[in-house]
Amino acid sequence: MIDYRKYLVWQKSHQLVLDMYRVTATFPKSEQFNLISQINRACLSIPTNIAEGCGRETQKELIRFLYISSGFAHELEYLLLVSKDLNFINGDTYIKLNSEVNEIKKMLASLIRKVAQTVNR
Template sequence: MVTHKDLDVWKLSIALVKDIYMLTEMFPPQEQYGLTNQLRRASVSVPSNIAEGSARNSLKEFIQFCYISLGSLSEIETQTIIACELDFVNREHSDKILKQIEIIRKKLLNFIKHLKIKGTNNAR
């Protein structure tokens, strides 16, 4: 049986979580409850919503949870840019995260497209 743990997009988002945690270790201590917390929560949200959506009863719900993951990716992207602008991290570190986000976003959009086609074919 295939589960969320078999999905490349889930595996890549788990790697992003680890990288976000390492990135936020570089932030100033006073940011622990600000941007650090926001970035970490948003990053954990991406694979968590993919996992939760896959366990739901309908394809429609799964797709909705994938869209929530997309929203979290946009949050991470924005917050990473802010962290770079505030000089919490250097451009090299932020660019690495932004590239990961772009790869995950593309894979997630393709996965959503696949799920929608699957839903259309099952409806026939």
């Protein structure tokens, strides 16, 4: 088992969760069970799947959960775009959050490659 808190990608995705919850708290209440719920679920699933993968017994299982985490990062990227297009977030907030999501996606891809190299040895 690996301590997920040591991974920089987990730390950044955890901070993104905190940031996103603050941002979605400003959304219209009519979106409580729609977009807010979807964004928070997708965002929370990124570090959650990293943590779950680190608790698994094999590196292959870790890779699988890192891919799941990456999928949620891609989903969140789209949900941010929708939020911007619906004027729930302003352009500056969108740029900042989207940049954070893209950095996390790149970090996940790099970690997947690194872990896969150890599996294929």
